[in-house]
Amino acid sequence: MGAPSRTYANMCSHMVVCVSIPRFSLLAALGDRRVLAQDAVALGPEPGHEQVLGEVSPRAETFGVTTGMRVGEALSRCPELRLVPPDPEGVRGLWTVVLERIESIGGAPESERPGVAYFDARGLRGIHGGSLDGVLEAARRKLGRARLGVAPTRFAAWCAASRTSARRPTLTVERRRIDDFLAPLPVALLRVRPELGELPETLERLGVMTLGELAALPAPALAERFGHPGLTARELARGDDMPLTPRRPPEPVTERVELPEGVSGQQLERTLELLIARMLARRERRGRALRAVALSARFVAGGTWRTAVTLRHASAEPERLRLVLKPRLGELPAPAESLALEVEAFGPPAREQTRMLDDGEAERRGRLAEAIGQARQAAGEGAALRVLDVDPGSRVPERRSVLAPFPDP
Amino acid sequence: MSRAVAAARARRIGTPRPALVEVGPDRRPVAVGHARVEAVREDWVVEDRWWTGRRLRRRYFELVLEDGRNVVVFHDLEARSWHTQRG
Numbered sequence: 235m236g237a238p239s240r241t242y243a244n245m246c247s248h249m250v251v252c253v254s255i256p257r258f259s260l261l262a263a264l265g266d267r268r269v270l271a272q273d274a275v276a277l278g279p280e281p282g283h284e285q286v287l288g289e290v291s292p293r294a295e296t297f298g299v300t301t302g303m304r305v306g307e308a309l310s311r312c313p314e315l316r317l318v319p320p321d322p323e324g325v326r327g328l329w330t331v332v333l334e335r336i337e338s339i340g341g342a343p344e345s346e347r348p349g350v351a352y353f354d355a356r357g358l359r360g361i362h363g364g365s366l367d368g369v370l371e372a373a374r375r376k377l378g379r380a381r382l383g384v385a386p387t388r389f390a391a392w393c394a395a396s397r398t399s400a401r402r403p404t405l406t407v408e409r410r411r412i413d414d415f416l417a418p419l420p421v422a423l424l425r426v427r428p429e430l431g432e433l434p435e436t437l438e439r440l441g442v443m444t445l446g447e448l449a450a451l452p453a454p455a456l457a458e459r460f461g462h463p464g465l466t467a468r469e470l471a472r473g474d475d476m477p478l479t480p481r482r483p484p485e486p487v488t489e490r491v492e493l494p495e496g497v498s499g500q501q502l503e504r505t506l507e508l509l510i511a512r513m514l515a516r517r518e519r520r521g522r523a524l525r526a527v528a529l530s531a532r533f534v535a536g537g538t539w540r541t542a543v544t545l546r547h548a549s550a551e552p553e554r555l556r557l558v559l560k561p562r563l564g565e566l567p568a569p570a571e572s573l574a575l576e577v578e579a580f581g582p583p584a585r586e587q588t589r590m591l592d593d594g595e596a597e598r599r600g601r602l603a604e605a606i607g608q609a610r611q612a613a614g615e616g617a618a619l620r621v622l623d624v625d626p627g628s629r630v631p632e633r634r635s636v637l638a639p640f641p642d643p
Numbered sequence: 644m645s646r647a648v649a650a651a652r653a654r655r656i657g658t659p660r661p662a663l664v665e666v667g668p669d670r671r672p673v674a675v676g677h678a679r680v681e682a683v684r685e686d687w688v689v690e691d692r693w694w695t696g697r698r699l700r701r702r703y704f705e706l707v708l709e710d711g712r713n714v715v716v717f718h719d720l721e722a723r724s725w726h727t728q729r730g
Binding site: 616619621629630631632633635636637 | 655656
């Protein structure tokens with residue numbers, strides 16, 4: 235159990251709980267080697283992205299190494315710094331577990347990035363002892379040593395969570411104290427909101443160092459100088475924020491192929507073809523087209539890679555999906571030992587557009603589709619397959635071809 | 644942490660199967676199962692993944708058996724086992 239939160243009387247108002255797990259991505263990437271977090275370590279740059287660090291350990295920070303610093307500069311500041319390969323796939327999986335634990339206590343979490351989530355405590359008191367403390371206690375049991383900040387707004391809750399510590403992992407701020415709480419805090423906390431861009435740095439250069447100073451500035455002047463971000467920042471500093479937008483639990487449909495040998499090039503294209511065929515054959519799809527998908531890979535040398543693709547038009551046509559996803563394979567920086575395709579969003583049911591002039595092909599395709607459907611109905615998903623050449627030139631015979639689901643005609 | 648992830652090896656064609664192979668003094672097959680080897684048409688060695696911890700080393704033989712069948716067998720030089728394989 236953590237230290238009790240500092241709560242105040244009459245806590246019946248709307249309260250947002252911020253769940254913060256500092257350095258979540260770094261810890262997830264370390265996996266079983268979390269003891270290394272005590273050393274000077276940092277999350278390395280993702281392949282194909284700008285060469286800047288991700289999250290850094292506390293010891294690395296003592297050398298002046300910070301998140302977003304260029305790798306060369308970081309190594310010059312801290313020669314003992316060790317870089318950890320990023321693992322976006324693992325981070326995403328672990329963070330999904332955290333969100334599910336919040337949902338298991340009745341919360342509806344909103345999360346824009348791994349490591350930080352928000353949920354509304356209103357409506358949960360009744361199922362957790364009738365008090366906010368009961369809700370926090372339930373969250374603490376599910377989330378372990380996560381930091382909890384509680385306040386009337388999302389941003390204020392984040393500020394409260396940032397003020398917690400290992401000794402006091404929960405901080406609650408009631409509405410009547412929110413102005414006094416926010417006023418002395420640094421404007422740097424506004425960096426949590428990506429829509430504000432570089433506004434926090436600009437405010438610091440102009441001498442506006444605290445949220446209280448920002449809140450005291452006239453709105454017309456902020457609007458004229460900074461536009462909508464300026465007004466947004468002022469509202470946040472005054473204790474106002476937009477309502478939460480809880481996530482819609484995803485329908486996880488993922489296909490993964492383990493590759494015994496690290497593959498690249500044409501073999502990856504064949505594997506992609508296999509993944510698309512298997513994905514389209516999944517019953518969970520229920521005839522729906524694919525709107526957004528994500529392609530991910532694990533590298534032979536460690537680390538993962540992930541890229542999300544939103545189709546301009548939702549589609550269930552294998553050739554169209556292949557055309558969209560094939561170029562993304564070129565972004566892989568290293569041989570992969572597994573490749574996965576995940577559906578992030580489904581579209582409407584896929585409709586077949588019939589031809590104006592029927593040359594008999596439609597009828598033949600219909601009969602073939604019926605036959606395949608009946609075979610799968612009788613003998614399972616693996617009843618109708620086709621041979622897919624993955625690496626026809628391989629000297630090892632079992633690596634040349636695989637069996638893939640027969641595509642729906 | 645598992646979700647609905649269908650993580651599976653792709654179903655491959657031509658996967659090796661264990662075989663009972665009798666060898667002669669020259670280490671070449673003389674019988675596969677109960678069938679004697681009529682002729683060794685060809686033999687070759689495949690070495691792969693030597694840069695990893697899972698090295699692959701096989702000595703292949705294409706055989707004609709006394710019953711007329713044409714089979715391919717290989718001796719796994721790492722596991723010291725015999726297998727048949729199509730393709």
